Amino acid sequence: MKKVMISTMAAAILLAGNMAEPALKAEAGVLDNTISYNSLTFKDVPAAHWAASAIASAVQDGYFKGYTDGTFKPSAPVTKAEMATILGRLTEQPVVTTGNSASFTDIPDWATEGVQAAVEKGFIDPSKYAGKLDAKAALTRGEMAIWLAQGLAAVSPDYMQALSDVTNTVIPAKEYFTGKMPASQKNAVAVTMGTGLMSVGSDKNFGTDRTTTRAEVATLLARYFAVAKKQPIEFQGLEELRAVGLTGTNIKVIAPSYVKRTEERVNNTYDYSKATDDFTKVRNKELVTRTDYATMKIKNWIIINPYVKGTQRSIYYPVFLDEGDTLLNGSYYSITEFDLNIKDSSMNRLQAGGLITSPTISALLSPDSKAYIQYSLPNINSLLNKDRVFSVKNPIYWGIGLLHFEKSFYPEVHLRVKDGTHYDVEPEY
Numbered sequence: 001m002k003k004v005m006i007s008t009m010a011a012a013i014l015l016a017g018n019m020a021e022p023a024l025k026a027e028a029g030v031l032d033n034t035i036s037y038n039s040l041t042f043k044d045v046p047a048a049h050w051a052a053s054a055i056a057s058a059v060q061d062g063y064f065k066g067y068t069d070g071t072f073k074p075s076a077p078v079t080k081a082e083m084a085t086i087l088g089r090l091t092e093q094p095v096v097t098t099g100n101s102a103s104f105t106d107i108p109d110w111a112t113e114g115v116q117a118a119v120e121k122g123f124i125d126p127s128k129y130a131g132k133l134d135a136k137a138a139l140t141r142g143e144m145a146i147w148l149a150q151g152l153a154a155v156s157p158d159y160m161q162a163l164s165d166v167t168n169t170v171i172p173a174k175e176y177f178t179g180k181m182p183a184s185q186k187n188a189v190a191v192t193m194g195t196g197l198m199s200v201g202s203d204k205n206f207g208t209d210r211t212t213t214r215a216e217v218a219t220l221l222a223r224y225f226a227v228a229k230k231q232p233i234e235f236q237g238l239e240e241l242r243a244v245g246l247t248g249t250n251i252k253v254i255a256p257s258y259v260k261r262t263e264e265r266v267n268n269t270y271d272y273s274k275a276t277d278d279f280t281k282v283r284n285k286e287l288v289t290r291t292d293y294a295t296m297k298i299k300n301w302i303i304i305n306p307y308v309k310g311t312q313r314s315i316y317y318p319v320f321l322d323e324g325d326t327l328l329n330g331s332y333y334s335i336t337e338f339d340l341n342i343k344d345s346s347m348n349r350l351q352a353g354g355l356i357t358s359p360t361i362s363a364l365l366s367p368d369s370k371a372y373i374q375y376s377l378p379n380i381n382s383l384l385n386k387d388r389v390f391s392v393k394n395p396i397y398w399g400i401g402l403l404h405f406e407k408s409f410y411p412e413v414h415l416r417v418k419d420g421t422h423y424d425v426e427p428e429y
Contacts, residue, residue, distance in 0.1 A: 042072035049074065051215035058218035074215035077138035081111035083217065084124060084133070087147065088117030093228075096122045096154045104133045111135060122154025123147045128184075141198065141216075142185040142208030148197055148224060149188035155228050159191070162232045162242055166190035169245030170300050170337075172319045173206040174375050181208055190245075194238030194315065195227045204374050237315035248283030249301040251425075254314055255332060255403060261412060261424040270416075275424045282423045284339070288416035289355040293347040296355050296363070298415070299337040299396070303403055306333060319377070320398075322369045327402060329409065334360045334401040335367060341394055348388050349380060360413050362401035372398075 045052050055072055058064045063086065066072045087093070102112075102119045103126045115133065118124045124133075124147060153160035164187075171190050175181035181189065185208050192198040193206070197220065200206050212220075232238050240250040251258055260277035279301065287296045304314045306326045320335050327333065340352065340363070353364025366372070366379040373379075378397040385391045404411040405427045412426035 042066055042070060042074075044071045045074055045215075049215075051219050054219040054222050055215060057222060063221060064214065064218065072214065074218075075213050077211040078214055078217050079136055080133055080139045080143070081108060081115065081135035083139045083144070083147070083212065084118040084135075085111050085114030086217070086221070087123045087151065088114040088119075088121060090121065093121040093123075093151060094154055095120050102126055102133075103131060104129065104135070106132045107135050118147075121151065123151045125150060138211040140208060141206065141210050141212055142182060142189070144212045144216075144220070145188040145192045145198055145206075145208075146185060148220065149191040151224070152191065152195070152228060156231060158232050162194075162238060163187050163191055165242040166194070166245040168248075169241045170302070170316070171206075171241070172315055172375075173200050174204040175206055175208060178376050181206070190241050191238065194241045195230075195232075195235045196237065197223050197227055200318075204371075204376075236311060240315050244300060244302070247279045248299070249279045249303070250314070250316070251279070251301065251303045251403075254303040254305055255427075257405070257427045258403075258413070258425045259428045261426050265412075265426070266422075266424055267414075270422055270424075271420065274420050275422055277423070277425050279423065281421050282415050282417060285417045285419070285421075287356065288418060290357060291351065291354055293344045293351045294340045294342040294355060297339040298361070299339050301337070301361070302335040304333040304335065318371055319375050320367050320369060320372055320400075322371055325369065330405055331409070332403040332405075334362075334403040336361050336363070336399045336401065337396070338363050338399055339394070339396050340390075342390055342392075345389075347390050349384060349390075352380070352390070356415070358401065358413065359410060360401045360403050361399075361415065363399040365400055366398055367400045 042055070045055055049055075051074060055064070055074060059066065059072075064072070097120050102116045102124070104115065107115050115124070115135070119126055149159070149163055153163055166187050169190055170176070171181065171186060172193065173181065173189065176186070189198070189206055189208065193200075198206070232242070236253065240253050243250045243253050258277075260275065263272045263275075266272055266275055282298060284297050284299060287298070289296050302314075302316050302320070304317055304321060305312075306317075306321060307330075316335070321333065325333075344351075349364060353362060355363060363380075366377075366381065380395070380397050380399070383390055383392055383395045383397060403413075407429075413423065415423040417423075
C-alpha cells in the first residue's frame with residue numbers, strides 16, 4: 001500500500017489550523033491565536049519529550065500547527081470531530097462505503113465533511129452510535145483504538161479477519177485482567193496492541209477511558225501509516241493474540257518445533273486416533289486428573305521465550321516476566337490459566353499441583369515476578385487461607401512451569417480430556 005497522505009488543503013484546516021471564521025474556530029475548540037506559529041521547535045516540547053520526533057514530523061507534514069506563544073500543547077485533548085477530520089482526509093485510505101450517510105445530528109458545520117469522509121473510509125461505523133457522535137467530546141483511547149482498527153480493516157480483509165480472531169484472546173493490559181475493559185473495545189485494543197499502534201502505560205493500563213492528546217495523535221498517525229503498509233502476519237504480537245484467541249495457546253507461534261508425537265512415541269494404552277496437537281480440543285474441557293480432589297480445565301496456555309528481545313519477544317513477556325528473567329538449559333516459560341472446581345474442601349496447594357504431574361503444565365505455583373503483581377493477575381497464594389487450604393470453591397489462576405527441549409528433561413506435553421481426546425506434543429527431533 002502507498003504511504004497514507006493528506007492534502008495541503010486538508011492540512012490547512014486540521015487541528016489548530018487556519019479556519020475561515022473565528023466562530024468556527026471557537027466551536028472547534030481552536031483559539032484565535034493558533035493560526036500563525038508553525039515552527040518545528042516548541043517551548044513545551046523539549047528534545048527529551050517522548051513524542052518530540054512525531055510532533056516535529058506531524059507539524060512539518062502539515063497535520064498540526066503550533067500556538068503563537070511558541071507552544072504545541074502536547075497534552076491538550078483532541079475532540080472526536082477533530083480526529084474524524086484528520087482521518088477523513090487521509091487520501092490514500094480506501095473508500096469502502098461511498099455515499100453512506102454519517103447520520104449524526106451533532107456534528108458542527110466545519111467538521112461535517114470530515115466526519116462523512118471518515119465514515120466512508122471505514123474509520124467510523126455509524127451503526128455503533130445512536131444518531132450522535134458526541135462530536136465535541138474528547139476522544140478516549142478506547143474509541144481511538146476502535147477507529148484505527150476499523151481503518152485497518154478497511155485497508156485489508158486480513159485485518160478484518162484479525163479483528164474477529166482476537167475475540168477470545170488474552171489481552172496484555174491490566175484492565176483485561178481486572179475485568180474493567182469494555183467488551184465493545186476488546187477486539188480493537190487487541191489489534192492496536194498487537195500491531196504496536198498503541199500500548200499500555202507505566203501503570204500497565206491501556207487507559208480505555210483516558211482522553212487522546214495532540215501528542216498521541218501525532219504519534220499514532222505515523223504508526224498508522226507504517227502498520228497500514230503491512231499485513232497482520234508481519235506482526236508477531238498480533239499473531240500471538242490471534243492464536244490465543246482461536247486456540248487458547250501461542251505455542252505454534254513461539255515454539256513451532258513442538259509437534260504432534262508420532263504413534264510409536266505415544267503410550268500404547270491410548271488410542272492414537274484420538275491424539276492431537278490441536279489445543280482447541282483441550283481448551284476449557286474437563287481433563288483427566290491423577291487425583292479426585294478437583295476437576296480441572298485449562299482456559300489459556302502461554303509460552304514465552306526468555307532469550308529474545310525486540311519484535312521476537314512475546315507480547316506476553318511484560319505481563320508475566322521481569323526484564324532479565326531467564327532459565328537454564330534453554331527452557332521456555334510455560335504459563336497456564338487454570339479453572340478448578342474443588343470437590344474436597346480441604347484441598348491445599350500441593351494437592352492442586354498433583355492434579356497433573358508435568359514440568360510444563362503445573363498448577364502448584366503462580367508467577368512471582370513484579371510484573372505479574374503490577375498487572376493484578378490472580379495468584380494462587382491469594383486463594384489460600386492460613387492453613388494453605390483453598391478458601392474458594394472455583395479458583396481461577398495462572399500457574400507457571402517450564403517448556404523443555406532436551407530429551408533428558410521430559411519435554412513431551414500430554415493432556416487427557418474426559419472424552420478420550422489426548423493432546424500429545426513434543427519437540428521435533
